[in-house]
Amino acid sequence: MANSNGGDARDHHATPMLDELETGPWPSFITGLKRLRDSSEKQYAPMVNDLLGQLEHSYENRLGYWKGGTVSVFGYGGGIIPRFSEVADKFPASKEFHTLRVQPPAGYHYTTDILRQMCDIWERHGSGLIAFHGQSGDIMFQGCSTENTQKAFDELNEIGFDLGGAGPALRTSMSCVGHARCEMSCYDEVKAHREVINEFLDEMHRPALPYKFKFKFSGCPNDCVNAIHRADFAVIGTWRDDMKVNQEEVKKYVAEVGRKYAIDHVVAMCPTRALSLNDDDTLDVDNKSCVRCMHCLNVMTKALSPGDDKGVSILIGGKRALKIGDLMGIMIKPFMKLETEEDYEELKEFAGEVIDFFAENALEHERIGETIDRIGLPTFLEALGVDPDPNMVKHPRTSCFVRTDDFTEEAEKWYARKGRKADDDATVAAE
Amino acid sequence: MSEAATQPRLPDEVGVPDPFQYMHPVMKKNYGNWDWHERPRPGVLRHVSKDGESIYTVRAGTQRQMDLFTIRKLCDIGDQFADGHVRFTTRSNIEFLVADPAKVDPLIEKLQAEGFPVGGTGNSISMISHTQGWLHCDIPGTDASGVVKSLMDQMYDDFIKEEMPNRVRITTSCCQINCGGQGDIAINVQYTKPPRINHDLVANVCERPAVVARCPVAAIRPAMVNGKPSLEVDEKKCICCGACYPPCPPMQINGDDSTKLAIWVGGKHSNARSKPTFHKLVMANLPNNPPRWPEVSEVVGKILKAYKDNAKDWERMGEWIERIGWPRFFELADLPFTKHHLDTWTGARHNMNMSAHVHF
Numbered sequence: 001m002a003n004s005n006g007g008d009a010r011d012h013h014a015t016p017m018l019d020e021l022e023t024g025p026w027p028s029f030i031t032g033l034k035r036l037r038d039s040s041e042k043q044y045a046p047m048v049n050d051l052l053g054q055l056e057h058s059y060e061n062r063l064g065y066w067k068g069g070t071v072s073v074f075g076y077g078g079g080i081i082p083r084f085s086e087v088a089d090k091f092p093a094s095k096e097f098h099t100l101r102v103q104p105p106a107g108y109h110y111t112t113d114i115l116r117q118m119c120d121i122w123e124r125h126g127s128g129l130i131a132f133h134g135q136s137g138d139i140m141f142q143g144c145s146t147e148n149t150q151k152a153f154d155e156l157n158e159i160g161f162d163l164g165g166a167g168p169a170l171r172t173s174m175s176c177v178g179h180a181r182c183e184m185s186c187y188d189e190v191k192a193h194r195e196v197i198n199e200f201l202d203e204m205h206r207p208a209l210p211y212k213f214k215f216k217f218s219g220c221p222n223d224c225v226n227a228i229h230r231a232d233f234a235v236i237g238t239w240r241d242d243m244k245v246n247q248e249e250v251k252k253y254v255a256e257v258g259r260k261y262a263i264d265h266v267v268a269m270c271p272t273r274a275l276s277l278n279d280d281d282t283l284d285v286d287n288k289s290c291v292r293c294m295h296c297l298n299v300m301t302k303a304l305s306p307g308d309d310k311g312v313s314i315l316i317g318g319k320r321a322l323k324i325g326d327l328m329g330i331m332i333k334p335f336m337k338l339e340t341e342e343d344y345e346e347l348k349e350f351a352g353e354v355i356d357f358f359a360e361n362a363l364e365h366e367r368i369g370e371t372i373d374r375i376g377l378p379t380f381l382e383a384l385g386v387d388p389d390p391n392m393v394k395h396p397r398t399s400c401f402v403r404t405d406d407f408t409e410e411a412e413k414w415y416a417r418k419g420r421k422a423d424d425d426a427t428v429a430a431e
Numbered sequence: 432m433s434e435a436a437t438q439p440r441l442p443d444e445v446g447v448p449d450p451f452q453y454m455h456p457v458m459k460k461n462y463g464n465w466d467w468h469e470r471p472r473p474g475v476l477r478h479v480s481k482d483g484e485s486i487y488t489v490r491a492g493t494q495r496q497m498d499l500f501t502i503r504k505l506c507d508i509g510d511q512f513a514d515g516h517v518r519f520t521t522r523s524n525i526e527f528l529v530a531d532p533a534k535v536d537p538l539i540e541k542l543q544a545e546g547f548p549v550g551g552t553g554n555s556i557s558m559i560s561h562t563q564g565w566l567h568c569d570i571p572g573t574d575a576s577g578v579v580k581s582l583m584d585q586m587y588d589d590f591i592k593e594e595m596p597n598r599v600r601i602t603t604s605c606c607q608i609n610c611g612g613q614g615d616i617a618i619n620v621q622y623t624k625p626p627r628i629n630h631d632l633v634a635n636v637c638e639r640p641a642v643v644a645r646c647p648v649a650a651i652r653p654a655m656v657n658g659k660p661s662l663e664v665d666e667k668k669c670i671c672c673g674a675c676y677p678p679c680p681p682m683q684i685n686g687d688d689s690t691k692l693a694i695w696v697g698g699k700h701s702n703a704r705s706k707p708t709f710h711k712l713v714m715a716n717l718p719n720n721p722p723r724w725p726e727v728s729e730v731v732g733k734i735l736k737a738y739k740d741n742a743k744d745w746e747r748m749g750e751w752i753e754r755i756g757w758p759r760f761f762e763l764a765d766l767p768f769t770k771h772h773l774d775t776w777t778g779a780r781h782n783m784n785m786s787a788h789v790h791f
Contacts, residue, residue: 017721017722018577018722020722020723021577021580021581021722021723023584024580024581024584024587025546025548025584025587026492026494026548026580026583026584026587027492027493027494027501027546027547027548028494028580029494029495029496029497029498029576029580030580032494032496032497032498032500032501033498035498035500035501036498036499036500051566055565055566055574058565058574059565059574059577059721059722061687062573062687062688062690062719062721063565063685063687064564064565064568064569064570064571064572064685065565066567066568066569067569067680068569073442074439074440074441074442075439075441075442075444076442081567083567083569097567099567103446103447103448104448104519105447105448105449105450105452105453106447106448106449106450107450107454107518108450108518108519108520109450109453109454109455109458109516109517109518110453110516110517110518110519111452111453111515111516111517112505112506112507112509112510112515112516112517113515114453115502115505115506115517116503116506118502119499119502119503119506122499123499128498128499129496129497129498130497130499130502131495131496131497131523132493132495132497132519132523132525133519133523134563135560135561135562135610135611135612142496142563142566142567143567150439153442154440154442157442157443157445160445160448161445161448162442162443162444162445162446162447162448173447174521176521177518179462179463179465180450180454180458180459180462181458181465181478181486181488181528182465182468182478183465183466183467183468183478185463185465188463190449190450190451193447194446194447194449197446197447198446198447201444201446204446205444221701221702221703222701222702222703223700223701223702223707224521224700224701225521226521226612226613226700228700228702228707229612229613229698229700229707229709230612236702264743265743265744265745269704269745270704271704271705271706291702292702293702293703293704294701294702294703295703295704295745298703299745301467301468301469302467302469305466305467320608320609320610320612321607321608321609321672322608322645322647322672322674323645323647323674324647324777325776325777325778326709328707328709364641364644365641365644365645
């Protein structure tokens with residue numbers, strides 16, 4: 001049975017199953033929880049003792065015992081994940097065990113000082129358990145009583161942190177390390193992440209969308225924050241001009257690993273057969289066939305780099321199974337420059353148009369990828385004023401069930417766009 | 432009481448915090464100016480800027496659900512042995528940023544001495560990306576941290592070494608919503624029985640039309656049961672996905688024996704070489720067996736061994752299988768192929784082999 005000060009080992013819940021998770025070389029979350037339980041002078045000790053008791057109860061019965069509810073802080077409609085115990089009669093000290101979802105700094109950078117400040121706040125008001133980070137991208141301050149939720153938030157807010165998203169709302173975003181420490185990075189991820197999300201905070205803090213909406217920002221097609229699968233709006237860095245090749249470094253690499261290895265593992269693994277090893281061990285790149293998959297750049301980090309004409313691709317509609325099955329984002333904007341303030345304004349404007357479209361047209365509990373499937377990509381593009389582009393498809397349609405009586409007018413638009421683009425390119429060249 | 436004391440504090444909606452105030456000065460100085468990188472040893476990255484400046488990253492595994500003592504210990508290590516600047520990866524590894532190469536080895540030694548495995552870089556098995564489970568979720572079929580702890584104990588050597596053909600990204604999820612996401616290997620709850628409905632509670636707890644609309648196969652319909660408005664499930668249509676359970680907890684999808692674990696392989700987020708892929712079902716009906724889920728560990732071990740022994744350098748799990756073919760995969764991993772591996776969902780036909788290409 002739990003006691004009021006949590007300090008006496010005789011009053012700790014027995015946890016024979018959880019104890020087995022303290023062996024083995026990987027850091028044990030159970031050992032961590034026990035350290036909290038055993039800090040008898042701390043306010044969280046009884047709560048963590050009962051938490052361990054409930055968790056052991058789950059392990060014994062193979063069932064979960066938390067239910068949701070409604071808990072929020074002043075001014076916000078979301079961001080707190082309420083948890084009430086269904087077995088509070090047995091484990092009263094952890095009957096309320098809410099999570100605060102808190103947005104991390106873009107790129108997940110911290111100083112030890114700010115981490116300590118978070119720990120101090122959570123020592124006063126929470127369970128002492130923090131996850132860096134949840135699958136939503138948030139810092140998860142796990143385990144707070146209803147009474148302490150506002151206090152914990154106020155103090156976290158005082159040190160510059162804000163709640164993330166939950167429910168039918170704009171969700172907390174993620175960006176990769178990018179410009180801060182990666183040569184593959186093709187745009188300023190921190191700027192894009194902060195400018196876009198901070199523009200639409202109202203959609204995060206006061207949930208009013210049909211369902212969740214997620215942005216993720218990856219600096220290159222390696223997509224380290226898993227944007228194409230997991231984001232409704234994926235921003236992926238890329239470049240338009242030729243990749244950079246340092247042929248001396250290519251030669252060094254070939255000399256180091258051997259010609260056969262270089263051919264088998266670089267040239268032959270190129271998905272569009274855009275690479276060839278020359279007789280002098282330099283690399284021949286067919287940049288028009290290259291799809292910026294990143295493989296050869298990942299392998300030969302010294303020899304190969306992205307080009308100079310960098311920007312982003314935007315894919316829309318990624319999500320997991322519910323309700324129509326898994327969807328990945330579809331390429332909607334093959335290329336946008338992201339350098340000047342105007343470029344960022346354009347990104348925010350486009351993001352806003354997509355969110356507005358989603359808010360007005362999605363059914364309840366429908367993700368935007370499902371909306372696109374329901375209405376068809378042409379209707380979606382038309383609503384957003386985006387022109388169709390062959391980069392949007394794996395291949396053109398194979399079904400003849402389509403009405404094409406305005407095909408000629410549509411073709412004229414294509415030629416007109418191509419003409420404009422040729423003029424623009426000529427202007428740029430003349431400058 | 433004064434008005435000020437009764438008024439709640441107005442929040443400062445700061446949104447996404449500015450990371451530059453926390454970023455290592457060498458990274459801040461060389462922001463957007465990096466040239467190349469190398470991995471001097473497993474768990475260590477060295478990035479070199481166009482101006483020739485270096486930053487070392489030492490990556491260590493954590494339990495993700497960290498107690499204050501663990502976080503403070505990591506902070507102490509960061510202050511004493513590194514430069515006080517850290518970051519976390521998407522997979523909950525902590526990274527210590529160090530400008531002085533002389534600090535790297537002592538930092539590694541200290542981390543190892545304190546029980547934090549150094550690794551997770553390059554062609555290793557990195558930390559499992561996972562969910563909350565019984566510790567905190569309101570709908571979980573299993574625990575998350577416990578499964579992950581068990582598997583990471585088992586795969587420890589492949590976290591601290593770089594001996595896999597390419598990186599291995601594993602995920603776990605404690606319901607079919609799959610918050611853990613796609614993975615080279617994904618260990619996900621798979622329900623096997625339709626929901627058991629507590630008809631006394633449905634009318635008061637559930638918004639019935641929303642629950643009916645939530646079902647992917649239209650198997651739920653309104654019904655009067657014992658004179659009360661409730662819901663009923665056409666169990667012949669029900670695919671046991673559990674989608675009705677979150678909006679309607681009286682439709683209990685979990686059962687101590689009916690909640691099983693399934694294993695999926697070949698998911699990939701990166702665009703490198705092949706396009707991103709979804710993971711595919713390879714094994715189901717494994718028992719939900721805490722505290723260490725040995726049946727899951729055994730299957731994951733077999734798959735990892737087959738991949739490690741047979742894939743070429745740089746081939747991810749799915750790419751390796753694409754090359755050798757599914758018949759050989761099931762043979763090498765010693766797993767059964769059943770009718771349940773044949774997709775029946777929308778677009779299923781596109782997952783069939785519509786060619787004369789056969790692996791013998």
